[in-house]
Amino acid sequence: MPIDEGKINALQDMIKNSKSKGDVINVMKQIMELLPRSADIGITIGEMGKIMYVLSYDGLYSLTAVSDEFLPFMISNEKKIQIENINDNIVNLFLKNKDSIIAQVKELLRGS
Numbered sequence: 001m002p003i004d005e006g007k008i009n010a011l012q013d014m015i016k017n018s019k020s021k022g023d024v025i026n027v028m029k030q031i032m033e034l035l036p037r038s039a040d041i042g043i044t045i046g047e048m049g050k051i052m053y054v055l056s057y058d059g060l061y062s063l064t065a066v067s068d069e070f071l072p073f074m075i076s077n078e079k080k081i082q083i084e085n086i087n088d089n090i091v092n093l094f095l096k097n098k099d100s101i102i103a104q105v106k107e108l109l110r111g112s
Contacts, residue, residue, distance in 0.1 A: 059080050
């Protein structure tokens with residue numbers, strides 16, 4: 001179900017104006033509250049090397065996918081990261097990818 005446009009605009013402003021670790025943590029918590037309760041929906045915060053960071057309704061996850069030299073398929077691992085314990089690299093990734101995060105939030109919350 002689509003979210004009120006006023007909430008989406010307020011969240012967009014929060015994302016645009018975030019500058020510090022505290023701001024990023026607060027914004028992530030706000031996004032989590034509004035995301036649909038589904039394991040297959042999330043916001044990609046960004047990638048560093050082989051690790052992708054995804055924000056879901058129940059937390060932040062690091063996802064790693066690697067191909068094994070001797071196996072014909074990918075192996076993936078996920079790890080839940082406590083929002084309060086995010087490191088500066090994740091904060092910087094969030095701040096660098098604000099436009100992408102805003103676009104994903106709008107698309108998900110508008111029900112498009």
